[in-house]
Amino acid sequence: MIELNIEEIEFLVELLNKYPTGSLRKIAELEGIDYYKLKRLYDRYYGEHVQVNAMYDIVKLGLRSYVAFLSVPQNDLRFVAHRMYQNPFIVHQCAIFGFKNGINAVLHIPKEQIKYIDEMLTKYSEDYEYYEVKAYPPAKKREFGEWRYSYAYAMLMDILKWDARTPMKEISKMLGKTRPTIRYMVNKLKEDGILIGFFANIEVDTYNRGVLGITSTLDEAVLERFRDYEIMVGVLDNNKYIFEWFFSSKEDLGTKLFEFSNYVEKVAIEYFDLLADIEKNRKYARFSKMVKKDGSGYRSILEF
Known part of the structure; x- marks a missing residue:
């Protein structure tokens, strides 16, 4: 190493x-x-x-973002995590212990399929809760689009999401497209506002723990208190808010949990490292598994 x-x-x-x-x-x-x-x-x-990864505007793709919390017995945790990762509409998950002991998952659900979320989650747990989540502060108006591209675009989006610096020669071979065609496709995604840009990320496990909290009251004091820390804020449906405070397992967990719990009504500890190997070893095929091969739209979230 x-x-x-x-x-x-x-x-x-x-x-x-x-x-x-x-x-x-x-x-x-x-x-x-x-x-x-x-x-x-x-x-x-x-x-x-x-x-370097591509960043996409999923709203323009007709996808709604949800966060779900599932109770999963400790002995079944990795088995259930493997099953959930077969579903491309479950885009991230980590182990949590607190108001739910099990898995915290991020879902990207086609707008016309949100009525099936309960049926999907019951495949993995009988005890769960979920919320639609938006960035803070939320946009005044969101206009959801739909998938209207060929299947090759889904493959290209996966490649760029996985590694935007993949050589053009390799992309051409993977898609069976010429370089000018691929450049046109990339520019098309940019012009349509789907491809927001490319961003370099550090993949060092600096933060392998998180304190997650849900509250019905947004106390501006919490934003001021944690202004200089690694904290994320999201807006949930039913007039709720979600906070995540990221830190290292080398830091004192009890102190952070005690401090953070003053600002939220529900609290849990996230263990990003417990399921990290499952996520890391999963072949990246999100959009190419979401989208039908004929490009006519999204597959059912219940297929997996």
């Missing part, structure tokens, strides 16, 4: 956010950096510790 230098990683991320799909030689030329030094950094960290 290589020794990580966080300054080198942050330097590489800064460059890749500036030139997410640019060649290393071009980046070195534009920034006045020694090419071989940049290549050594890239070969050292890219792929395992640094990744």
Whole structure:
């Protein structure tokens, strides 16, 4: 295992956010950096510790975002997690212990299929709750689109989501499309507002724990109190809010739980590392599993 230098990683991320799909030689030329030094950094960290991923506007794709909490017995946790990861509409999950002991999952559900969410979740647990979640502050109006592309677009979106720096030669081979066609497809996604952009992410397990809370009251004091911390805020349906505070298992869990519980009505601890191997080893095929092969729309969330 290589020794990580966080300054080198942050330097590489800064460059890749500036030139997410640019060649290393071009980046070195534009920034006045020694090419071989940049290549050594890239070969050292890219792929395992640094990744450039595509970001999509799922609202324009007709997908609604939900967060679900399922009670799962400890002995069945990994078995259920494996089953859930077969469903591409379940896009993320982690182990939680608190107001629900089991799994916290993020769902992207086609707008016309939200009536089937209960039936889908009962496949994995008899005790669950879920909420539609929006960014904070929420947009005043959301206009949900629909899937209106060929199946090749779903494959392309998966490739770019998994690694936006995948060489064009490889993408061409995977899709069976010419490079000009692929460039047209990428530009089409951008013009339609589906592809928001490419962003470099650090894949270092700095935060492997989280405190998650749900409350019906948004106390502005909590935003001010945790302004300088890794915290995310979301708006749930039924006039509720969700907070997540990320931290390391090396930090004192009890103190953080006690402090955070003052601001929420329901609280749980997230263990991101317990199911991380399942998520990491899953072949990335989200949109290409969601979408029908004929491109006519989404498959049923109950198929999996």
